[in-house]
Amino acid sequence: MADLPPYLQEQTEEKILNRMLHKVPSDIDKSEGSFIWDAQAPVAFMLSEAALWAQELLRRGFASTAASDDARFRSAELDLRTAEHGITRREAVAATGQVLFKGKPGTKVPAGTFVATPADDVSGELAVEFATTQAAMLDESGTAAAAIRAVTAGRNGNVPAGVIQVMFSSVSGITSVTNPEPTRSGADTESDQSLLERFYAKVRSQGTSGNKAQYMQWANEIAGVGGVEVVPLWEGPGTVGLYLLDTDKRAASADIVEAVQQHIDPTRDGQGEGLAPAGPVVTAMPAEEVAIHIAVKVQRTQEKPSTLEEIRNLIAEGIQTYLQQIAFNRKDPLVRYTRIAAVLLDIPIIVDYSELTINGNASQQNIEIGSGQVAVLGTVTVRE
Template sequence: MADLPEYLVDQTEEEILNRMLEKVPSDIDKSEGSFIWDAQAPVAFMLSEAAIWAQELLRRGFASTAASDNPDFRSPELDLRTAEHGVTRREAVAASGTVTFTGTAGTTVPAGTLVATPADDVSGEASIEYATTASVTLDEQGAGTAPIRAINPGRSGNVPAGVIQVMATPISGISSVINTEETKSGTDIESDQLLLERFYAKVRNQGTSGNKAQYTQWANEIAGVGGVEVVPLWKGPGTVGLYVLDTDKRAASPDIVAAVQKYIDPTQDGQGEGLAPAGPVVTIMPANEVAINISVKVQRTKEKPSTLDEIKKLIESGVRTYLKQLAFYKEDPLVRYTRVSAVLLDIPIIIDFSELKINGQSNQNIEIGTGQVAVLGTVSVSE
C-alpha cells in the first residue's frame, strides 16, 4: 500500500501515550505507575488499536490492496469492490473429456454412469470421479466412447490420458474403461489476482457499442475462459467470430464454448437476444490447437547426474510456460526457434544441445495464425 496518510502516522501505543502525557501539567506526577499514567495507558492502547483498524479499513477499501497474492485466499472486500463495476468472481469449472468403454457388443452405458481414477493408498491421493454426460452403445467391436464431466469442479479434474480406469458404477457387459486423452478445462474458483486483472481491464479499457474490447469483456465474464480472440467480419458483413481458450491456454471445452455462446448470442439470428447488439451474428469457437513437437540431442552435466526422462520433463515445463505466454499474443505470432533454444540453455543439467528440431524443422519459426494457439506436442530427447 502507498504511504499512509498523516493522520495514521506515528499512531503506536507509545507515541499516543507520550502525546497524552505532554498535555498534563508539569507539576503533576506522570511517571509510570502514577495515577495519571495508569489512567491514560489503557486509552492510548485502545486508540492505537483503532489506528490499526483504520489502516486495515483503508487497505481493504481499494481493489489493488484488497487483492491477496495467496492463490488459496479469496478477499470478500475485493468481491464487493469489483461488483460495483459489474465484475464478479468466476466460479470453478468442472473438467471434461471422453472415455472409451469396452465389453460386450450392444451393451448400453447410460448417461450419468460414474467412472473414476484409482485411489492411491500410499500417497493418500483420493479417487477423482466423473460422470458420463451422454449414453453410448458399444459397437460390433465391443467399444464405445462417451463424453464425461468431473463431479467436483476445479483443476483437480484435469488428469492425463490413461488414468481413468475404474467403473464406479458397475454395468453388466462392460469389462473396462479408459480415457485415451487428457481431461481438461477444469478451473478453480477465480483467484484474487485474476479477478483484479479483469477488473482493471473493465475500468481502464471501456468496451462499448459492441466493439472488440466489449466482446472480449463479455467472454471473460464466463467461468473457465482464459483468453479470447475477436475476429470482426468473420464470415463477411454482419458476422463476428470469437475463439476461446481455457485458463491453461488450451482450446476451451465444449461446455465453456456453449456457455459463452449462450451468454453473448444464444439464438445466432441477429435479434440481439444475448449481450451482443442486434444485427451481428456471433459464433463462439474453441481455439485451434497447433501441436509443437520438439526433438533434440543433449549433453548432460557430469556433476549432477540426471536421466533423459528428467531432462524431458524440464524441457516440457519450460516450453509450456513459453507457449502460454504466446497464446493469442498477436504482436508476435511466432513460436521462435531461438526462444525454445533459450529454454534448453536455461536448464542447468544441460551443458549443450544439437539437432534441435521444431515440428521437424531446424532453425525455423512456426507461425501461429488467427484462432490458433500453440500447445506442446511430443518431446523427444536423446544423446
C-alpha cells in the same frame, strides 16, 4: 499500497502514550506505575488498535490492495468493489473429456455412470470422480466411447491420459475403462488476481457499442474462459468470430464455447437476443490448436546425475509455460526458435544441446501462429 496518510502514521501504543503524557502538567507524577500513567496506558492501547483497524479499512477499500496474491484466498472486499462495476467472480468449472469402455458387445452404459482415477493410499491422494454425460453401447468389437464431466468442479479434474481406470458404478458386461486423452478445461473459482485484471480491463478500457474490447469483456464473464480473440467481419459484413481458450491456454471445451455463445448471441440471427447488439451475428468457437513438437540431443551435467525423463519433463514444463505466455498475442504471433533454445539453456542439468528440431524442421525458423490459432505443446523427444 501508497504511503499512509499522516494521521495514520506512527500510531503505535508507545508513541500515542508518550504524546498523551506530554500533555500532562510537569508537576504531576506521570512515571510508569503512577495513577496518570495507569489511566492513560489502556487508552493508548485502544487508540493504537483503532489506527490498525483504520489502516486495514483503507487497504480493503481499494481493489488493488484488497486483492490477495495467495491463489487459495478469495477477498470478499474485492468482490464488493468489482460488483460496483458489474463484474462478478467466475465460478469453478468442471473438467470434461472422454472415456473408452471395453467389455461384452451390446452392453449399454447409461448416462450418469461414475468412473474415477484410483486413490493413492501412500500419498493420500483422493480419487477424482467423473460421470458420463451420454449413454453408450459397446459395438461389435466390444468398445464404446462416452463423454464425461468431473463430479467436482475445479482444476483437480484435469487428469492425464490413461489414469481413469475405476468403475464406480457397477455395469454388468464392462471389463475396463480408460481415458485415451487428458481431461481438460477444469478451472477453480476465479483468483483475486484474475478478477482484478478483468476489473482493470473494464474500467481502463471501456467497451462500448459492440467494439472489440466489449466482446472480450462479455466472453471473459463466462467461467473457464482464459483467452479471447475477436475477429471482425469473420465471414463477411455483419459477422463476428470469437475464438476461445480455457484457463490452461488450450482450446476451450464445448461447454465453455456454448456458454459464451448463449451469453452473447444465443440465436445467431442478429436479433440482439443476447448481450451483442442487434445486427451482428456472433459465432463462438474453440481456438485451433497448433501442436509444437520438439526433438533435441542434450549433454547432461556430471555433477548432478539426472535421467533423460527428468530432462524431458523440465523441457516440457519450460516450453509449455512459454507457449502459454504467447497465446493469442497478435503483436508477436511467432513461436520463436531462440526462445525454445533459451528454455533448454535455462535448465541447469543441461550443459549443452544440438540437433534441435521444431515440428521436424532443423533450420532455425520461427513458426507463425495464425488468427484463431494457439500453439500447444506436442511431443518432446530427448536423446543423448
